[in-house]
Amino acid sequence: MTLVLILVVPLLLAVLTGLHWYVWRRLVRDTTKPGSRGRRWGTAVFLTGPAFMLTAFVGSFAGLPFQAVRVLSWPAYLWVALALYLLIGLLVGEAIRPVLTRWLRRRAARTATTPQTPAAEPAPVPDQAPTPAPPAPSPVDIGEAPDTRVPDTALELSRRRFTAQLIGTATAVAAAGTVGYGTYGVLRGPRIKRVTVPLAKLPRSAHGFRIAVVSDVHLGPILGRGFSERVVATVNATQPDLIAVVGDLVDGSVSELRSAVEPLSNLRARHGTFFVTGNHEYISGAEQWTEHVQELGLKLLANQRVELASFDLAGVNDVTGESHDDGPDLAAAMADRDPARTSVLLAHQPVFIDEAVKHNVDLQLSGHTHGGQLWPMNYVAGMANPTVAGLERYGDTQLYVSRGAGAWGPPTRVGAPSDITIVQLASRQT
Structure with missing residues (x-):
């Protein structure tokens, strides 16, 4: 493990440094003059953002006080999102840059070759002798006329800077707008999505049974008690029959997040609230969290099953638990059950579907992927899930x-x- 860190960490730092240098070059150096205020401020931003990012990352693993991590996390993680979309925007700009530069050159060439219309000479006054033109001054009288033309190299530099400023401004505005709107969408709280799932073995008496699936809340340094309260209010407003919290509830220890998770004790459903672990529970201390969520009134399904009136509800530990001697065991959860009954499984990661198929599970409810969270990371998530x-x-x-x-x-x-x-179960039986 130590050898992997020695090899991977320097490589990762080199890649991050290279990407930041590229974005700084295109967004700051190419758009400003040496020594200008814009270049100084732009360079300061590109030094401060990564500094926050690295300090927050290292501090969270090095035992920095939780309040300090909270302060650092906001600018650090917002910089991560902003830098991603600045990079994407500038890469798109690379395709536009030569086209725009070529158009500017042609426009300048057309302007230079357009003949100027000479000014009309005044009409002579009738019956008056024309006034003779004064003699032209000699070079001795006025000296050589200075050449006021701008050198081609200066014109090209000006043209390139204008192109860089146009692309850089568009990129910065688009990236800031994208991150701002995406952040607003998270902080305002999740929206309700409704899905109907027909199940062949579900009895008619359970038709319309509603399960509220809550996954990947990630209470931690950024999302705290206020966000937890919004989640609880949103869930309770739907009046579900059952609530399933399918992992990655927290990013931090019980002592750090005790206040943040306290509102979860107010979750209400006719058949109760059930919880299974996600990979982040094992990072944050799964044993302490599985005890604490039960104190809050959530029912832990750790490789266990409960028999409800109309179907069996099972839950397994996250696959990350395998490295903690606490892995998933679907065989134990499904042991001695009546195969004629419908089975619903709570498993944090979608990759567990292979095991679910082997054990004839009717429906698996999962989270983990965040839907990719930040486009185009959905394509990366698709390769792993x-x-x-x-x-x-x-x-x-x-x-x-x-x-x-x-x-x-x-x-x-x-x-x-x-x-x-809100997953609504639908019976196919008449």
């Missing part, structure tokens, strides 16, 4: 993946709005 968001079928098993209620890292979502999903 069978389903990034939404409902899909795998054989006789259906998988629903929520985009999650919160956000990890940057409190920003682009192209993947947060949601709390």
Whole structure:
């Protein structure tokens, strides 16, 4: 592990440094004059942003006080999102740059070759002798006329700077607007999404049963008690029959986030609130969190099953628990059940669908992916997960993946709005 860190960390720092240098070069150096105020301020921003980012990352692992991490996290993670979209915008600008530069050159050439219309000479006054023109002054009288033409190199530099400023301004405005709107979308709280899932074995008496799927809240240095209260209010307003919290509830220890999670004790559903661990619970101390959520009134399903009136509800530990001797065990959760009954499984990561299919699970409810959270990261998430968001079928098993209620890292979502999903079960029996 130490050897991996020694090899990976310097490589990662080199890549981050190179990308920041590229963005600074295009956005600051190419758009400003040496020594100008704009260049000094722009360079200061590109030094301060990464400094916050590295300090927050290192501080969270080095045991920096939680309040200090909270202060650092806001500028650090917002810089991550802003830098991503500045980079994307400038890369798009690379395709536009030669076209715009060529157009400016042609426009300048047309202007230079357009003949100037000579001024009309005044009409002579009738019956009056024309006034003779004064003799032209000799070079001795006035000296050589100075050449006022701008050198071609100066024109080219001016043209390039104008192009860089145009692309840089458009990129900065678009990136700031994208991050600002995406952050507003997270902080205002998740919206309700409704999905109907037909199940062949579900009895008619359970038709319309509603499960509120809450995933990836990520209470931590940025999203705190206020956000937790908004999530609880949103869930309770739907009056679900059952609430399923499918992991990644927190990013921090119980002592740090005790106040932030306290509102979860107000979650209300006719058949209760159930919880399974996600990978971030194991990072934050799974044993302490599984104890604390039960103190809040959530029912832990750790490789366990409960038999409700109309279907079986099972839950497994996250696959990350395997490295903590606390991995998922679906066989134990499904042991001795009546296969004629409908089964619904809570499993944090969509990759667990293969096990669900083997055990003839009817419906798996998951999160983990955030729907990619920041476009185009949805394509990266798609390479690691069978389903990034939404409902899909795998054989006789259906998988629903929520985009999650919160956000990890940057409190920003682009192209993947947060949601709390109301999954309504539908019976096919008449």
